Amino acid sequence: MRSFDAIVIGGGLVGTAVGYGLARAGRRVALIDEGDIAYRASRGNFGLVWVQTKGLGAPHYQRWTRASAAEWPRLAAELQERTGVALGLEQNGGLQLCLGEEEYEKRGAMMEQMRREAGNFGFEYRMVERDELAAMLPGLGPSVVGASWTPYDGHVNSLALFHALHKAFASRGGVYFPNSTVTNGSAAPHQFRIAAGAEEIEAPTIVLAAGLGNAALAPLFGLHAPVWPQRGQILVTERTSRAWPLPLGSIRQTPEGSVLLGSSEEDVGFDTSQKPEIMQRIAARAAACFPWLADLQIVRAWAALRVMPPDGLPIYDESERFPGAFTANCHSGVTLAGAHANLLAPMLAAGALDPMMTPFSVKRFDVSAAA
Numbered sequence: 196m197r198s199f200d201a202i203v204i205g206g207g208l209v210g211t212a213v214g215y216g217l218a219r220a221g222r223r224v225a226l227i228d229e230g231d232i233a234y235r236a237s238r239g240n241f242g243l244v245w246v247q248t249k250g251l252g253a254p255h256y257q258r259w260t261r262a263s264a265a266e267w268p269r270l271a272a273e274l275q276e277r278t279g280v281a282l283g284l285e286q287n288g289g290l291q292l293c294l295g296e297e298e299y300e301k302r303g304a305m306m307e308q309m310r311r312e313a314g315n316f317g318f319e320y321r322m323v324e325r326d327e328l329a330a331m332l333p334g335l336g337p338s339v340v341g342a343s344w345t346p347y348d349g350h351v352n353s354l355a356l357f358h359a360l361h362k363a364f365a366s367r368g369g370v371y372f373p374n375s376t377v378t379n380g381s382a383a384p385h386q387f388r389i390a391a392g393a394e395e396i397e398a399p400t401i402v403l404a405a406g407l408g409n410a411a412l413a414p415l416f417g418l419h420a421p422v423w424p425q426r427g428q429i430l431v432t433e434r435t436s437r438a439w440p441l442p443l444g445s446i447r448q449t450p451e452g453s454v455l456l457g458s459s460e461e462d463v464g465f466d467t468s469q470k471p472e473i474m475q476r477i478a479a480r481a482a483a484c485f486p487w488l489a490d491l492q493i494v495r496a497w498a499a500l501r502v503m504p505p506d507g508l509p510i511y512d513e514s515e516r517f518p519g520a521f522t523a524n525c526h527s528g529v530t531l532a533g534a535h536a537n538l539l540a541p542m543l544a545a546g547a548l549d550p551m552m553t554p555f556s557v558k559r560f561d562v563s564a565a566a
């Protein structure tokens with residue numbers, strides 16, 4: 196039996212960010228991961244650190260996303276210094292392009308709602324009209340009528356982030372158990388045991404961060420994680436000279452020059468195949484935004500599954516039956532990496548979720564419990 200201070204199940208972006216934060220706080224951490232057969236949103240995402248309309252109608256989520264965006268520069272600098280991995284973080288704001296007046300009006304109303312809901316916390320945004328936008332973005336298509344802008348957005352090489360988090364976790368003394376699917380475990384308050392491959396491990400704290408795997412794992416530890424898979428498809432063009440200094444929602448150019456085009460939202464279960472009609476739709480919208488994009492070759496494309504809670508907001512919880520067992524699930528694990536490593540992990544290291552996390556409890560789906 197090997198003893199740790201904390202077991203984290205799931206070596207994707209959420210588990211690794213939390214595991215790194217716990218190890219940095221001096222905890223002895225075991226990070227358990229299923230391996231290459233797994234569905235991994237962390238390897239198939241778009242790489243945005245995106246705030247714009249996150250938390251529309253849910254101000255606590257807006258605050259959490261903003262807090263994460265604010266933590267990002269510090270996390271990126273720390274990871275880069277510790278691991279030597281360049282994350283390519285650019286956080287100079289972001290624009291969401293609007294095709295047609297209706298989209299522009301609707302977007303404006305959403306941004307204004309975000310500002311209202313931010314209250315004293317404040318929310319800086321601007322609706323940028325076509326002429327100003329065209330001067331910023333060369334080759335803008337005629338159907339783009341404007342864009343929303345906030346200073347908080349950015350983008351990052353999310354595979355580099357993933358690599359750096361794993362490397363930094365190991366450098367802080369964290370122990371990684373790959374190819375270890377957790378299917379069972381024993382739970383008592385502050386006393387958890389699981390098998391990781393051939394080894395038995397135990398800890399007083401367990402964090403379920405297994406993405407879509409959390410749905411099956413949670414009940415073993417007195418928790419509930421009703422997450423479902425939402426498929427997203429992404430296309431990548433050949434490299435070209437740098438066209439824009441900031442990400443444009445579903446279009447972003449890496450510092451190396453590739454243009455990423457995304458991203459769809461489909462409810463198709465665990466099917467990760469690509470659908471040509473969706474790829475055509477993504478490409479057509481991008482070409483409407485910038486007609487010159489149609490001359491570039493698509494060099495890569497993929498589909499991946501988002502980890503989607505029923506209302507799209509993260510789920511963070513501690514088990515009432517087995518205190519010491521926590522869940523962490525979200526559909527924006529790149530954006531929230533700053534919060535997970537720098538804000539959530541310290542709470543877990545201290546042994547309790549801050550009261551500000553209460554609205555993220557799964558109880559929000561249970562009307563009788565909430566009453």
Ligand SMILES: Cc1cc2nc3c(=O)[nH]c(=O)nc-3n(C[C@H](O)[C@H](O)[C@H](O)COP(=O)(O)OP(=O)(O)OC[C@H]3O[C@@H](n4cnc5c(N)ncnc54)[C@H](O)[C@@H]3O)c2cc1C
Pocket residue numbers: 204205206207208209210211227228229230233234235236237238239240241242243244245375376377378404405406407408409412426427428429458498499500501502524525526527528529530531
């Ligand atoms: C197309 C697409 C675009 C996206 N774009 C963005 C974006 O631009 N910005 C953003 O912030 N987010 C984006 N996301 C979301 C982001 O990628 C996810 O929120 C994040 O990767 C979730 O990380 P995770 O660790 O929860 O899940 P995963 O990456 O799925 O990792 C879960 C891990 O748990 C392990 N596991 C599962 N079950 C078990 C078990 N029983 N035992 C042991 N291990 C287990 C698996 O091996 C896996 O490695 C996007 C996602 C998709 C699909």
